[in-house]
Amino acid sequence: MTSPVSRGFHRLSRPGDAQAGKLPPGQHVTTDFPVLSAGPTPHTPLQEWSFSIRRGGKTLRTWTWAEFMDLPAETVTVDIHCVTRWSKLGTVWRGVPVPVLLDQVAHDARYVLAFSDGGYTTNLPVKDVTGGQAWLAFDYDGQPLPPEHGGPARLLVPHLYFWKSAKWVRGMELLDHDQPGFWENYGYNNYGDPWREQRYAGD
Amino acid sequence: MALDGNAIGGLLLEIFAADMTSAETTCAACGAVRPVAGTAVYLRGPGTVVRCRSCTSVLMVITRVRGRNCVDLSGLDALQARP
Amino acid sequence: MAGTAVRGRLIWQVATVATVTDETDAVRTIALDLPDWPGHHAGQHLDVRLTAEDGYSAERSYSIASADGEPVAITVERLDDGEVSPYLTQELRPGDQMEIRGPIGNWFTWGPHDGGPLLLIAGGSGVVPLRAILRHRQRSGSNVRARLLYSSRSLEEVIYRKELDEYRGSAQVRYTLTRRQPPGWGGFAGRVDDAMLARIAWPASQRPLAFICGPTPFVETVAGLLVARHYPESRVKTERFGGA
Numbered sequence: 001m002t003s004p005v006s007r008g009f010h011r012l013s014r015p016g017d018a019q020a021g022k023l024p025p026g027q028h029v030t031t032d033f034p035v036l037s038a039g040p041t042p043h044t045p046l047q048e049w050s051f052s053i054r055r056g057g058k059t060l061r062t063w064t065w066a067e068f069m070d071l072p073a074e075t076v077t078v079d080i081h082c083v084t085r086w087s088k089l090g091t092v093w094r095g096v097p098v099p100v101l102l103d104q105v106a107h108d109a110r111y112v113l114a115f116s117d118g119g120y121t122t123n124l125p126v127k128d129v130t131g132g133q134a135w136l137a138f139d140y141d142g143q144p145l146p147p148e149h150g151g152p153a154r155l156l157v158p159h160l161y162f163w164k165s166a167k168w169v170r171g172m173e174l175l176d177h178d179q180p181g182f183w184e185n186y187g188y189n190n191y192g193d194p195w196r197e198q199r200y201a202g203d
Numbered sequence: 204m205a206l207d208g209n210a211i212g213g214l215l216l217e218i219f220a221a222d223m224t225s226a227e228t229t230c231a232a233c234g235a236v237r238p239v240a241g242t243a244v245y246l247r248g249p250g251t252v253v254r255c256r257s258c259t260s261v262l263m264v265i266t267r268v269r270g271r272n273c274v275d276l277s278g279l280d281a282l283q284a285r286p
Numbered sequence: 287m288a289g290t291a292v293r294g295r296l297i298w299q300v301a302t303v304a305t306v307t308d309e310t311d312a313v314r315t316i317a318l319d320l321p322d323w324p325g326h327h328a329g330q331h332l333d334v335r336l337t338a339e340d341g342y343s344a345e346r347s348y349s350i351a352s353a354d355g356e357p358v359a360i361t362v363e364r365l366d367d368g369e370v371s372p373y374l375t376q377e378l379r380p381g382d383q384m385e386i387r388g389p390i391g392n393w394f395t396w397g398p399h400d401g402g403p404l405l406l407i408a409g410g411s412g413v414v415p416l417r418a419i420l421r422h423r424q425r426s427g428s429n430v431r432a433r434l435l436y437s438s439r440s441l442e443e444v445i446y447r448k449e450l451d452e453y454r455g456s457a458q459v460r461y462t463l464t465r466r467q468p469p470g471w472g473g474f475a476g477r478v479d480d481a482m483l484a485r486i487a488w489p490a491s492q493r494p495l496a497f498i499c500g501p502t503p504f505v506e507t508v509a510g511l512l513v514a515r516h517y518p519e520s521r522v523k524t525e526r527f528g529g530a
Contacts, residue, residue: 003343004300004383006336011344012369032367036248040205040259083249118259163249183249186275187268200268205502206526210347212390213333217297225393240393240523285392 022079023087024194030086035148038182042117042147042168049152051136052171053105060105060174065152068136071096076135078158080165081194092142093156095135102130102172109174113181114155117168121181123190124157124164126174133159136169161192161199208239211251214265215239218272221284229281232260238285253278298335298385299323301358303378309361309445313411314375315351317359320386328353328422329395329415329497329525332360332388336370346370349415349499349525350389353422354397358386361445363411394497394525397422402430402495403488407478407508409437409500412527416499417446420457432457435486437478437504439465460486478508483515490516495523502526 011028023029046065053061063071075094081087113123128134137156138145145151150167157164163183184190189198197203208224215223224240235257242262245252250266255278262278276282301318308314326332330350337343348360364375396404396419404423406416413436423432434453438444440463450459462474462482474482488494496517498508505524512522 003298003335003337003385005339006373006378006384007382008377009336009344009370009373010338010340011342034247037205037245038248038250038252039245039254039261040243084247119261183266186250186264187266187273188249206528207524209331209391209394209525210528212331213345213347213387216387216390222390222392224391238393240391240525241519 022089024081025197026199027081027085027087027194030088033088033091033149034082034084034086036082036084037148037167038120039118044117044152044168044170046152050170051101051153053101053174054171055107055109055174060107061101063101068096068138068153071100073138074135075139076156078156080158080162083161083163083188083192083194083199091140093135093137094139095137095153095156097132098129098134098136098155099131101136102126105174107174109176111175111178112172113175113179114166114169114172116166117170119182120166120168122155122164122166123175123179123181123184124160125178125191128160129155129157129172133157159193161189161194163188164192206244206246208242208244208253210244210246211239211253211265214251214272218265218274219284223282223284225285227281227283227285228255228262228279229283230255230258230260230262231278231280233258234280239282298387301384301386303380303382303384304357305380306378310443312364312375312443313361313445314364315359315361316374316378317352317357318386320358323358324389326350326352326354326358326389327392327395327397328418330389330391331415332358332386332390334360334370334374335385335387336373337385344370347390350418351414353418353425355425356421361411361414361417363445391525394499394523396495396497398426398428398430400495402432403492404430404432405486405488405494405496405512406432406434407437407496407498407500408434409478409498409504409508410439410443410527411445412498412500412504412525413445414499415525416497417450419497420450420453424453424456431488433486433488434459435462435474435478435482436460437462437464437500439463441466441468441471458486478504478511480511480514483508483511487512487515487517490518493521495521497523497525499525500527502528 135156155166243254253263264275304317351361352359
């Protein structure tokens with residue numbers, strides 16, 4: 001059955017022609033910042049917050065919030081692409097490059113599983129969180145990252161679909177073999193490259 | 204956003220060909236029993252996540268992959284439709 | 287796939303807009319012509335699907351504003367940054383078409399056989415399904431006792447005000463105005479709290495049945511207050527609204 005057209009109805013925002021070239025396939029530009037979540041917003045107080053790198057059930061290194069704030073951070077402007085088809089261009093974040101944390105631990109792991117408050121997880125190859133591609137972000141648009149957008153700190157990996165930029169991140173598990181995280185287990189692509197439109201498993 | 208099982212009534216109608224909002228859920232993690240309408244529902248993300256209001260564990264996850272609904276009910280011990 | 291196509295035909299129906307009525311500045315009631323509608327129960331909702339010329343489609347859920355046996359109508363509040371509500375409340379005209387799935391929801395419904403006394407608590411546009419319940423109670427001649435506590439930012443934003451005021455005598459309707467009150471206002475003001483419920487909620491000993499509808503924070507606060515007043519969780523039915 002073909003759906004009848006509802007006269008006069010159209011999508012809220014349209015990608016401008018000038019921006020079309022910058023967008024991965026199937027995406028449209030949004031000017032707001034949709035809040036998407038798989039569960040209730042955690043509210044971990046900063047004095048209880050920590051970020052850990054673990055391997056094989058052992059914690060290799062932990063940073064408290066104060067220690068994390070002492071690490072070198074940079075401000076970056078990036079485009080972000082959500083698998084639900086909205087993209088936001090020119091977003092400004094401040095964060096610690098992930099290698100600053102990972103390099104403090106001697107390892108030969110090829111994959112990480114980022115884990116967050118509330119139980120969310122997502123997996124990434126180590127090479128995708130190094131080389132200037134990933135940050136542990138704590139400021140968005142010049143302000144401390146609000147809880148609904150993943151604050152106090154979230155992963156920021158803009159070259160992949162935004163479900164890989166885990167909100168409320170609390171650490172990374174180092175792995176030898178790739179292990180699917182939350183959405184990857186429910187049918188989403190293990191890697192998630194928006195430029196090759198890798199939304200679902202098997203794409 | 205956090206809603207309740209009423210908000211997925213239409214989606215569940217599509218999946219089960221029946222109105223499931225009064226169906227009783229039993230949480231596999233904590234045993235809490237509630238109608239679907241009483242569960243906590245997170246919509247609009249890559250998928251729909253239905254959680255137990257007592258312990259927040261995931262009861263159901265529904266994603267739409269290439270136009271088909273994929274339903275994971277492994278967080279439920281039981282889902283019993285009411286007549 | 288054939289099986290899916292057949293079921294699709296059974297679930298989504300094409301509706302034609304019959305009439306549109308502005309209730310307040312931002313709220314409009316849309317009556318629909320649905321030739322194959324199976325009938326609905328007060329409290330239920332339906333899903334609307336709009337398709338644009340380029341094939342883009344959007345779906346939203348709206349509570350049914352009319353009672354059992356009445357023509358299907360929905361009441362939509364315009365959210366300024368919304369994608370669907372501005373279209374439904376400003377652009378849509380009689381003769382336009384949309385797709386409808388429903389009726390949906392056999393838990394958040396009331397009929398005279400469900401008894402009472404009824405306590406209906408509405409936050410903003412959450413009044414829509416509760417109005418349908420009051421209409422159904424009236425039309426079926428039920429003498430179940432009913433009270434509606436309706437929280438609105440101001441009197442001008444109260445939906446169905448004239449109709450609700452006409453229940454005087456047969457059901458108790460009280461408004462609480464949270465942002466502005468007219469001069470000389472003698473009614474409730476401010477957010478629903480325990481002191482207000484002490485004055486309007488049936489005592490738990492009467493085994494009341496409560497229906498709360500509105501935005502999530504409103505519903506959760508009010509449900510918590512009723513449970514604290516010893517209403518069993520099974521006798522407090524909630525429906526949370528959200529989205530554009």
